[in-house]
Amino acid sequence: MSNIAPTVARQALRIASRRYPSSAFSRLASRPVLNDVNGRQHYVSETKPSNATVNLDSAIKADQKSFLNQTGLRPEDATMPATGIDADAMMSPTAGILKQATIMDQGTRPIYLDMQATTPMDPRVVDAMLPYMTGLYGNPHSRTHAYGWEVEQAVEQARENLANLIGADPKEIIFTSGATESNNMSIKGVARFFRRSGKKNHIITCQTEHKCVLDSCRHLQDEGYQVTYLPVQEDGLINMEELEAAIRPETAIVSIMTVNNEIGVVQPVEEIGKLCRSKKIYFHTDAAQAVGKIPIDVNKMNVDLMSISGHKIYGPKGIGACYVRRRPRVRLDPIISGGGQERGLRSGTLAPFLAVGIGEAARICQEEMKYDSQRITKLSNCLLEGLLSMEHTTLNGSRDKHYPGCVNVSFAYVEGESLLMGLNKIALSSGSACTSASLEPSYVLRALGSSDESAHSSIRFGIGRFTTEAEIDYVLNVVKDRVERLREASPLWEMVQEGIDLKTIEWSQH
Numbered sequence: 001m002s003n004i005a006p007t008v009a010r011q012a013l014r015i016a017s018r019r020y021p022s023s024a025f026s027r028l029a030s031r032p033v034l035n036d037v038n039g040r041q042h043y044v045s046e047t048k049p050s051n052a053t054v055n056l057d058s059a060i061k062a063d064q065k066s067f068l069n070q071t072g073l074r075p076e077d078a079t080m081p082a083t084g085i086d087a088d089a090m091m092s093p094t095a096g097i098l099k100q101a102t103i104m105d106q107g108t109r110p111i112y113l114d115m116q117a118t119t120p121m122d123p124r125v126v127d128a129m130l131p132y133m134t135g136l137y138g139n140p141h142s143r144t145h146a147y148g149w150e151v152e153q154a155v156e157q158a159r160e161n162l163a164n165l166i167g168a169d170p171k172e173i174i175f176t177s178g179a180t181e182s183n184n185m186s187i188k189g190v191a192r193f194f195r196r197s198g199k200k201n202h203i204i205t206c207q208t209e210h211k212c213v214l215d216s217c218r219h220l221q222d223e224g225y226q227v228t229y230l231p232v233q234e235d236g237l238i239n240m241e242e243l244e245a246a247i248r249p250e251t252a253i254v255s256i257m258t259v260n261n262e263i264g265v266v267q268p269v270e271e272i273g274k275l276c277r278s279k280k281i282y283f284h285t286d287a288a289q290a291v292g293k294i295p296i297d298v299n300k301m302n303v304d305l306m307s308i309s310g311h312k313i314y315g316p317k318g319i320g321a322c323y324v325r326r327r328p329r330v331r332l333d334p335i336i337s338g339g340g341q342e343r344g345l346r347s348g349t350l351a352p353f354l355a356v357g358i359g360e361a362a363r364i365c366q367e368e369m370k371y372d373s374q375r376i377t378k379l380s381n382c383l384l385e386g387l388l389s390m391e392h393t394t395l396n397g398s399r400d401k402h403y404p405g406c407v408n409v410s411f412a413y414v415e416g417e418s419l420l421m422g423l424n425k426i427a428l429s430s431g432s433a434c435t436s437a438s439l440e441p442s443y444v445l446r447a448l449g450s451s452d453e454s455a456h457s458s459i460r461f462g463i464g465r466f467t468t469e470a471e472i473d474y475v476l477n478v479v480k481d482r483v484e485r486l487r488e489a490s491p492l493w494e495m496v497q498e499g500i501d502l503k504t505i506e507w508s509q510h
């Protein structure tokens with residue numbers, strides 16, 4: 001079907017473009033098509049071939065080559081440590097670094113280092129989705145004709161890809177709108193099922209979870225549930241003994257995330273799973289930041305429910321999945337009722353183009369995890385070594401139990417917001433996207449025991465599949481420069497340089 005699908009889509013496009021000559025349809029229809037080695041067709045972007053048809057390595061090399069052509073730099077200059085390169089010169093319109101920030105052609109943009117908030121869609125994902133937005137428009141739940149069958153087949157293939165990525169059975173994958181919905185569905189669903197049986201009324205989670213987990217628990221407290229919010233240690237990890245001590249006979253579910261979105265620490269999920277299984281308690285993990293980035297096996301980890309998000313794995317926004325174990329069977333009440341789709345757990349017509357998107361994203365993640373992980377680790381080490389070479393600079397969270405694509409660093413004696421403003425040519429965040437609008441210090445860093453000042457002076461650098469070495473060089477150079485300048489302007493920094501211990505000073509109150 002993969003051979004037929006794009007052909008049908010192109011036919012639909014041709015018809016639509018004849019009918020609406022000045023529409024997006026006609027622009028799409030006039031784009032040339034390339035066949036890949038499997039005979040699949042891909043639309044070619046207006047300026048360069050789709051990445052679907054080129055090896056990523058050669059794409060990166062081609063990008064570097066055009067960067068060098070534009071800048072006139074020699075290859076050895078472009079890859080050498082950042083110190084010799086003037087950061088502002090690199091950002092000049094002729095330098096091309098801004099354009100390198102995005103693989104799409106949407107004009108110049110800041111360098112994107114906010115991969116925890118969202119990732120750009122991989123062009124191969126866009127290619128896979130396109131036919132399902134045009135010619136293949138059937139309802140996947142239609143059983144009586146080909147329009148339904150052909151999209152159902154594509155949705156099931158996507159389900160299989162996701163299942164393969166986490167070592168599950170495709171029947172255990174429930175499509176949702178994203179990790180927020182999957183978290184709500186898992187925690188509220190299990191809690192409400194148990195309340196009906198009147199046996200269990202206790203949940204265990206952790207203080208550094210994503211807001212949607214914490215808020216789901218708060219809602220359940222309003223409904224009469226008891227919730228334990230476990231603290232974390234200084235390195236951001238939970239203490240297994242504290243978890244064990246928190247378990248009660250009435251505990252229905254333990255919800256602890258795999259990779260933290262602010263500091264990148266990896267919780268001991270395998271141990272948590274083992275403990276929960278031995279106590280016959282369901283284990284849910286929010287793996288939005290982990291799936292596709294680090295190896296995940298739901299059976300090895302004894303996970304019963306797992307939340308996954310499309311837009312964190314180079315797939316589309318608005319779709320995610322929930323892994324719900326079948327053996328032993330996990331019981332939960334659906335939060336969305338209706339036509340009984342998705343094993344009755346999530347009613348509503350599926351969006352096939354989004355399902356195909358997350359499925360293709362999962363396939364690519366699985367195929368390229370080793371390669372991506374090596375690249376990201378190399379870039380991350382480079383960035384981290386460079387940042388930590390500045391004095392009074394620390395990594396937040398554990399260094400060894402850590403996903404390298406998330407580097408959260410505290411710059412003492414620098415005000416975080418001023419630093420972010422000084423770094424306006426880099427898209428960065430000082431915490432999670434949903435809370436960064438407030439100037440409150442991050443609750444995650446506070447839970448690690450950071451002071452307000454330290455939490456305020458922290459920045460999260462998110463490295464991903466399309467981040468380049470030149471970008472990291474540039475970022476390192478500018479951050480060093482801005483931190484130095486801000487510190488030079490700080491009276492506190494001057495006192496520290498003079499050897500005064502700030503803790504011994506009694507500040508007068510006005």
Ligand SMILES: Cc1ncc(COP(=O)(O)O)c(C=O)c1O
Binds near residue numbers: 210288
């Ligand atoms: C750990 C974690 N959980 C849940 C979410 C929410 O995911 P979604 O945007 O798919 O609802 C995010 C993303 O912000 C996240 O980082």
Ligand code: FES
Binds near residue numbers: 082383
């Ligand atoms: S020196 Fe390796 S990424 Fe900068």
